[in-house]
Amino acid sequence: MRPGIQPYLLGLKEIIDKKLLELLPNSSDSLSKLEESMRYSILAGGKRLRPILCISASEAVGGSLDKALQIACAIEMIHTYSLIHDDLPSMDDDLLRRGIPTNHSVFGEALAILAGDALLTDAFSLIAREGISNVISPTVVVEIIRDISKAAGSQGMVSGQAFDLALEGKEVSVELIEKVHSLKTGALIEASVTSGARVGGANEDQLLQLKCYAKYLGLAFQIIDDVLDIEGGTEIGKSRGADARKNKATYPALVGVERARKMALELTEKALLALKDFDDKAGPLRDLAFYLGGRKY
């Protein structure tokens, strides 16, 4: 890991956390149960990887942090909605997430479903508002909404989760695992990067290269997450071996931890190669690739 990345990540995380708090609904003196439930999962933490990628991609093409911040937070809200719904009893039935009780174990199933629905819907509202206030041109905003909704919808994240559930307990190939990964986590990671790039004013070449970067990064990230699940990392806050107990096919379970780690490093190299035409402003994106692809914890 390069020396500068930890403070960079922590600094951005702090800015994102503060902005998320501002953006969450707070309609009256006392929060409604729905608002409490939304807030609970947003404030439950996480690395804020997607919003950081969005902001770093914007900066890589010369954009400002300020301009990308609200879009970045909206993406984190969509990610959080997906975690709340994935954890539900009828889905992965998880009681813990990031080391604390999942939304439905605290607020009940109905409010957990509704909090997810509201986070997803409000996210699009926040993105649209950036176009109405002309912080970002409406022409760019509609492209961002198309990118994100495509990545999150029936041809992206939601279908990834549907596949994942359908494949539980079944024998699957490496190719199929990669497909599920690319739908379930890869698509939104890609959209985080392209959204940021669009905000920053990327040209078509840059967009393509950043998309390529995001694709490899997303795969590497997921493989390492699955390795950490086997090795018992605490960072993702679920109990060790959770995937194996649920009979979920993962890359390291199929090819072994060592080969999986090697694969993640190769993917990281490819992600870095995609950035070869970028100057120093892409430093954070490069550091992020190193950081995510080689994590040991």
Added chain:
Amino acid sequence: MRPGIQPYLLGLKEIIDKKLLELLPNSSDSLSKLEESMRYSILAGGKRLRPILCISASEAVGGSLDKALQIACAIEMIHTYSLIHDDLPSMDDDLLRRGIPTNHSVFGEALAILAGDALLTDAFSLIAREGISNVISPTVVVEIIRDISKAAGSQGMVSGQAFDLALEGKEVSVELIEKVHSLKTGALIEASVTSGARVGGANEDQLLQLKCYAKYLGLAFQIIDDVLDIEGGTEIGKSRGADARKNKATYPALVGVERARKMALELTEKALLALKDFDDKAGPLRDLAFYLGGRKY
């Protein structure tokens, strides 16, 4: 009821149904289970009130049916998502909707939740695409997305459902019932009308008047729905007295069927009054108000 409204409604419904089928994902030779589940609830029917209102509002200010059609269908997808989630065991726990088994009774809870999530997300994709292809100007599209997401999110439809669940079995005032109605169904009905009006090129005065129309119409519509639930109408396809059995407070339950019907007619008059500056192009909106406010079946 005026003579022309039934054929108008049926004609539009046919056009909307056809377009919805085109817009639903169909990614390969054989549909995925997720796509099947989305399709099932969309094709389960319904009056298509929201898309019809969207198109009629557009026509009222001189817009074309073609231009409003995709936005109208996207709104119906959002409405359908809300029905799928409302019917879930942890929410209203309904086995029948529009006379046929609810989504989760056919596909299971997980796929029902995911189908709802996908319909909601894909809807925003379809709206954004109208701005990218410049069928509608991106400046108008971001306003439409803001209107619809605000109406559907944590300050609209989702909070209405959260309130509704929280109030089950409790004594509530007429004011509180109206508040829940206006959030749960009124907000999206209003957004259907304002979205159509924006597509059609409405000016600020027209927008305000149409919003006012939609507000009264939405309340009248909900009151009549609740009256029909007590009187045993078959149109909404749930068993007679379903609300009462669930201990849901409704307007007619509180003030009686007769006063509720009178109230609905008064609201209909107010809706019509809001249209007084509009010419004959608002004929369908006027007919719709008569039709919805005075329904006997």
